[in-house]
Amino acid sequence: MHAQPGDWLVVKGPRTGAxxxxxxxxxxxxxxGTPPYVVRWTADDHVSTVFPGPDAxxxxxxxxxxxxxxxRTRYDRVQRFIHEEDGHARVY
Structure with a gap:
């Protein structure tokens, strides 16, 4: 694993749906460019030193x-296909 400042570290969830x-x-x-990396996490703005594992x-x-x-494009496309009628959501 190699990185430089400005890159993003993505750590997959530990289970499906996480x-x-x-x-x-x-x-x-x-x-x-090898670990460790100093990372600012988007979820809470916390800064930490990270040694990424195989899930990163x-x-x-x-x-x-x-x-x-x-x-964003995928989300917008799905939203266009959802049509609400009589209180029921229908996907076309």
Whole structure:
């Protein structure tokens, strides 16, 4: 695993349905980009030093932005297909 400041650390949830944790990598003390990383977590703005495990991935800022855009597009598409009629939600 290699990272640089500005990349994102994404830690998958420990079980199905558990939320993943995301944080912006602030510092990478090693010259070769290997852990540990200093991360600011988006959920609570907490800063910690992290040695990521096998359930973690590093995304560049561009990859993170593309993933966010994909999620927004998917959400918008689903919302367009939901139509509420007579108090019942229908998906077309």
């Amino acid at each position: 939320p993943e944790q995301r944080g912006r990598i602030l510092e990478v003390p090693s010259a070769d 991935i590093v995304l560049t800022a561009a990859e993170e932005q593309a993933a966010e855009e994909h999620a």
